[in-house]
Amino acid sequence: MNEHKIIALLGLAQKAGKVASGEFAIEKAVRSGKAKIILVAVDATINSKKNYRDLADYYEVVCYEVLSKEQIGTAIGKSPREVAERKKNGGGSMSKYRVYELAKEFDTTSKVIIDILARNNIVAKNHMSSIDEDAKTVIDRTFARKTGTFTEEKTRELAGQQQPALAAVRSDRPIQSGQEQRFDQQQQRSDRQGQSGQQRFGQPQLRNGQSGQTSSNEQRPSQQQPGQQPPRNDHPGQAGGGQRFGQQQPRNDRPGQAGGGQRFGQQQQRNDRPGQAGGGQRFGQQQPRNDRPGQAGGGQHFGQQQPRNDRPGQAGGGQRQSGQQQRAGQHPNSAEKGIRRDGAGVKPAFERSFDQHGSSRRSSSNRKPAVSQVSQQQKQEPVRPKTIKLGEIITVKDLAHKMSREVSEVIKKLMVLGIMVTINQEIDLDTATIVASEFGVTVEELPPEIDPTLIAEIEDDEASLVLRSPVVTIMGHVDHGKTSLLDSIRKTNITASEAGGITQHIGAYQVNYQGKKIVFLDTPGHEAFTAMRARGAQVTDIAILVVAADDGVMPQTIEAINHAKSANVPIIVAINKMDRPGANPDHVKQQLSEYALIPEDWGGDTIMVPVSAHTKEGIPELLEMILLVAEMRELKANPDRSAQGTIVEAQLDKGRGPVATVLVQKGTLHIGDSIIAGTAFGKVRAMINDRGEKVKKAPPSTPVEVLGLSDVPLAGDILNVVDERTARMVAEKRQSKKRSEELGQSQKVSLDDLFKQIQEGNIKDLNIVVKADVQGSIEALRQSLENLKNKEVRVNIVHSGVGAINESDVMLASASNALVIGFNVRPDANARKLAENEKIDIRMYRVIYDAINDVEAAMTGMLAPEYKEVVLGRAEVRQVISIPKGVIAGSYILEGKITNSAQVRIIRGGIVVHEGKIESLRRFKDDVKEVASGYECGISIEKYRDIKESDMIEAFIMELVKPAS
Structure with a gap:
């Protein structure tokens, strides 16, 4: 093959990325098995040619001397002349190296590389900095000195120009393992051995167990004492020559022993047979481990482990494995050979690389006896404690x-x-x-531990306390006029917005009177809302007990008295409905005196004020009494501390997420504060007062709606302002504790109970899924329904939650054969279709005792389903048009149809806001009887104007269902 073809092939290989140049790159490619051919320039130095031939012999690859340095450099785009000219002109080297790549190559950190470069006046700012070939040479030289494997010849080579040599890479060749390798090329180059009798690298060793001959000028090293470090043998020709090419450092545990060099890739082996002559071991064999001192030993290599003296009294002989080749003693190297093989032997770069990557640890076979001893130990019986x-x-x-x-x-x-x-x-x-x-x-x-879910209470200094507004809770029996009385005080109309004219939620309002603020909490009076009344009494300063003058004391009146007394709250009695013809306040006072509420005009200490919510009689006197009692109690709070309050009510709003009504009791709540309430946490994104206005801060005794919590908290939870990390941590611990308590409620089954259940085989469970608009209503419904039981049926609340009825609720009801009860919420279209397919009964209520009565009637078998609600269609409000007579809802029929005789309900965010009748149904200014799906129409609703865009209008009729005969 002529020179032009070789240059062309090198160019193609370079473009394909199959060429490695430079001594370290060639060594790496050959060692990994990717390179098959080494090309050496004909005008390279003698030492370079020898090193590459030795490398080729050792790894069994082909080495050719072809072309010149200039031709090889031109073929691969790295001309030595161009490199020299660039260095001369300050242009630097063509090769670029990253600091982090060098750190990975030398198994160190980027900081160490940067420090080495800085000591040599080379700037490298960070791990991504690029350095040239000269800086790479500095790093190579530094690490070579540290490991003691840097020769003078190598120093000269790295300091001078790079020797042009190539390795053609073959990517499909597997990586060579450390097994014994033989080289056929060794015998072909036997004529190149030195005349002095020294053994060339890669030459076969003497066989038949012959010990190596030593030169006449060999020096016998002196014998050492045990524990003494052996002298470093730096003179060529001494007994126990250096290690063979690429081998690991021998572990010399027998000081003073004359040992031959080991072959490449040897592992350590313990030699317990004394008196053997030092011969080299074959490649791939385990290295002997010498544990007996007293032998004559060769010089210790730089970086070798110190010898260990375990067994005295053995004469020095070489190490030898049975059936192994013995290496002949070597004559001191001549100057032209360039590779030292004595006790201070220095290895070339490709030997050092193998030492770094090869296994230098003892084989696992040496550790097997220790493992077996442990495994043979008998297991002892654990010591079992008597007390825990x-x-x-x-x-x-x-x-x-x-x-x-x-x-x-x-x-x-x-x-x-x-x-x-x-x-x-x-x-x-x-x-x-x-x-x-x-x-x-x-x-x-154990003594009780401090609960990590509790927030530490902050003690306020007396000097920091200022007067605050009183918090007043209105309590009393159902339909005694509590909300109407609050209407008169607020000059608003709240009762009309409550279903059935009965309060279903706790309402928090703030009223200004004579320049002072009073906070009112309106609690339900129905028997189902016991928990709400108790919670209202706990957060209040003054309780107003509303008693109807014509009805007198009723069961919930007595319950309210007990709640107020247990909370140690002063009671002001408002005798309402004084405008009624049958009003008898003296009879009311007599009844209250039986419960230790003696009026002041009878010599007692209970303030009683006759009022009328309709005529507003006695309202100013009632407010004055509230301010008087508050002034006597000297209600104070610190507004400058972290806020603390109580969750009065909580709900899940479709557009705003979890919304909590908070009564701030201590400190001032600001927008952006990190808060935690029960298992919910978050940041205050917005605050809205009772008039619907956004506020930026809420001082003590201020009710506000808070947005930004991660979940809907329970009514009655304490809200605290803490840092974000504490809020998240405490909330997670509370959630974990809650799950643990739920898991801990395991059913205990005994034979007696099981036999009883078998006997009462006719007992059935009425499973119910409860969904409501606010948390307080769920509490009331759940408590009331669970108290309903008879001999045939038990009520089991499968699931309860805040929000509209969705598909997952229907699927849960289908799986558990449950009834779905919605309180002030409606199912969406998908949930309704799924319920029809699964034959799930969904019942919606707006008055709580209607739900309780229906369930109770169903349990006793007295429920007569005379009427059934049939949904006709649903329409979405696209535009609201105001006219003098009212409001027209420009709507689009989504499904079904809308008839002018149907009843309608307005659904906003999954919550029913109004039920009524259609006043007019028009299409293109013409009155029509019905509008089908896919058409637009205008809908006007009787006595209702609060229609907004995106509201859903649901049309339905009540059909008479005949009972089955």
């Missing part, structure tokens, strides 16, 4: 660990006791005590 200390709750896994028992044993004991648990389920202290006693272990109760 437990808290209030503990998981089954932790209990088993404390008793040194298997978890399966503890679970079996619990199953015998009739408790079905899992490994991570928690049990209470009493159950754990019983289980522990079964294993003969005594349980001691």
